[in-house]
Amino acid sequence: MTVTATAAPTTAGTLYVYGIAPAGVLPPRTPGVDGAAVRLLTEEGLCAAVSDAPAQVRARRRDLTAHQAVLGELTAQGPVLPMQFAVLTPAAEDLRAQLRNDRAHLTAQLDSVRDCVEMNVKGIVVPGCFADLVGRDENLRALARQTRHHPGYEANVRLGEALAKAVTREARRAAREVLACLAPLAVRTAQGPVDDEQVLSTSFLVRSADESRFRQALTARARDVGDRLALSVTGPLPCYSFVDARSTTAGR
Structure with missing residues (x-):
């Protein structure tokens, strides 16, 4: 083919x-x-x-x-x-x-x-509660104090960059929590491309009989991490991500 x-x-x-x-x-x-x-x-x-x-x-x-x-x-x-x-x-x-x-x-x-379907789950970073982040991170608190005492363009940029990194870090932690919850409900998983905005992109090979349970678990996790990570699911899909490459490229 x-x-x-x-x-x-x-x-x-x-x-x-x-x-x-x-x-x-x-x-x-x-x-x-x-x-x-x-x-x-x-x-x-x-x-x-x-x-x-x-x-x-x-x-x-x-x-x-x-x-x-x-x-x-x-x-x-x-x-x-x-x-x-x-x-x-x-x-x-x-x-x-x-x-x-x-x-x-x-x-x-x-x-x-x-008897399986593919469920694709994506997670997008949600701008976090900066006050909460600063309250929990000593480095951010110190940087915020410096910015208040010595305001200026460069200080604001440094604080903004640090906050953005902290928000992404929190979203990635949430993504790991979601994976840890959903992976046991799947036969296999396949990782998709991620970046600083889309920190979760994973396909799950789920038994058709377990689809409802998978969706329920995803809904529960979406509530738990919603302040850090916006989750979406596409499926059920044909099992694109779980077909060995040989079956689609033989005879190239």
Whole structure:
């Protein structure tokens, strides 16, 4: 399978690939990318959901939505190895060959996400209560006293920078608390990119039966850390973050 950049031109016979599932699932009735009909290629107990690729693959909202809708129909039936948007294969036989050659690996991957969903949790820094921070941090108290006694632009900048770092530090501590609470409710976790503003970005592989309990725990933690960290959750999602790279890049 080859992963192409969005807006890349395609050639005749190129197939757009949505995901891989066990054989026996019903083909999605939802139209795929560019309105194309989705069909299943079956080989060795596995099947790949595909459609004819458009002349160019662009990351348009309607096509991104169609991609997700096709995966939604598949995941409603059982485990799926979801492909990211714009995964193409040059010919049906190439894809059939991959299903044959990688059958054991792909089957193991499907088993690993069976009856599971992905929940993505993000946490954004909340500007904290400066008085509370200063009250609990001796270094900040000393810097605040210096600024009061010797006010000026540079002193204000130093105090502002120190407060900003303290707010971020508190948010990161809150993020660790959230992870410590949620990780035991998940089968696996996958860390996403973070920075000084978004200090938490983690995907959780959660058993479908535990989704409600996971949401309840997240809601409780959101209340506890809300003065430091604004939490959001996206899901349930296809298990994008828990698919081994081999299943999406073979044949590149």
